[in-house]
Amino acid sequence: MSTPDPNVTPQIGGTSKEGVYDEKTGHGVPQSGSGSLDEVEAYHPQAFGTNQANSVKRNAGYAATFLTQFEVLSGREWKILRRDWTLFLAHIAVSAVLGVFCGGLYFKxxxxxxxxxxxxxxxxxxGALIAFSTLSALYHVVEIRPLFLRERSASYYSPTAWLLSRFVFDVIPLRVIPTIVVASITYWMAGLAHDAAHFFKFLFILVLYTLAMTLWNFLLACFFKNGGIAILLSALSALYQMTFAGFFVHLNDIPPVLRWLQWLCPLKYTLEALSVNEVGSGLTIQDTLQGVPVDVSASLIMNLLFGFGANNYYRDVLVLFAFIAGFGLGVIGIVWLKVRERR
Structure with missing residues (x-):
């Protein structure tokens, strides 16, 4: 028997999952891949009766529990990922190459x-690399949106179950693992703090930022029907973050009328936390200025050059968690209220 197409909706409530002849009912399920409710009922009326379907539509109930929905949807996502490793391998390969490039650029x-x-x-x-690389998360949601609209109109599963399965199988293989690869290569090649505690705190911040940016792109993809608009706004938001992160311009030198924008910039908190973590390892600046030797704490130079506070690491962690929670709730609310089939 041929392997089922992952784009064909698995019937989570009593219908055949294989899309072939069902011996119990004597009816067949079409294998066209549309997965629409009307098509399934036309070919398989006993497995998904009209009265049951109308009841599900009226009451917005589901024929399976949330965990069962999540299990089936996760199985579909895993099959899609397993059959085509191109995107996963491309992310890993690009991450390794960029890690070597960045590590060589800032070597020791x-x-x-x-x-x-x-x-x-x-x-x-x-940080900038992560902000732009998460754009691919937006494209995935835009690509699968029509299938989700069709399946949701048939009340096959809860939007939350779909979101959770999509998030898990997008974030772990395509976001977290590549982030760890590029960060680990760069960290040791650049000669940053040589102890495990600061290394894992470094990875922790980058993973939090990756989660925040992935959810932000999910939010844009769900809110805008036009994928081009969503991609444009995502790219502009990445440029905005780079501007107010504190690297290109000193935060205290920004005019007061625009200075407040830094507090809405996740990259600002990410860069500050990473810098504070590096300085917290006991880094001391040793230099010679016009023949005069200089030996001063790196925290002082950090504050003078970038305006970062030496004690802001855990505050920045909490703020990044707040961004993750806010973007996550925003995605759930938009999917429940806005992403639905309208006729």
Whole structure:
């Protein structure tokens, strides 16, 4: 028997999952791949009776529990990923190449003032890379949106179950793992803090930022029907974050009328937390300025050059969690209230 097409909706409530002849009812389910409720009823009326379908539509109930829905949808996502490893392998390969490139660019930075600027530049590069790489998460949602609308109109499963399965099988293989790859290669090549505690705190911040940016792109993809508009706004938001992150311009030098925009910038908190983590390892700047030796704490230079607070690491972690929660609730609300089939 041929392997079922993952784009054909698995019937989570009593119908055949294989899309072939059903011996119990004597009816066949079409294998056209549309998965529409009317088509299934036409070919398989006993497995999904008209009265049951109308009752489901009226009461917005589901024939299976939430866990069963999540299990079936996760199985479909896993089959799609397993049959075509191209995207996953491309993310890993690109992450490894970029990790080597970034690590070579900032290879073994010294502890002078210029070297410290290079360290922060390395951290900024990683944040900007994550902001742009999560654009592919937006494309996936735009691509699968028509299928979700058709299946939701038939009340096959809860939108929350679909969102959760989509998030899990997008974030872990395509976001978290590539982030860990590029960050791990860059970290040791650039000669950042050489101890496990600061390394894992470094990874923790980047993973949080990856989750926040993935959910942000999910939100844009769900809110706008036109994928081009969503992609444009996502790219513009990445440029906005780069502007107000504190690397290109000192945060305290921004005019007051625009300074408040920094508080809405996830990359600002990410870069600050990464910089504070690096300085917290006991980094000391040793340089010579016009023949005068300089030996000063890196936290002082960090505050003078970028305006970052030396004690803001855990505050930044909480703010990133707040962004994740806010974007996540926004995605759920938009999917429930806006992403539905309208006739």
């Amino acid at each position: 930075t010294d502890i002078t003032i210029a070297g410290f600027q290079s360290r922060v530049g390395c951290l900024f590069f990683l």
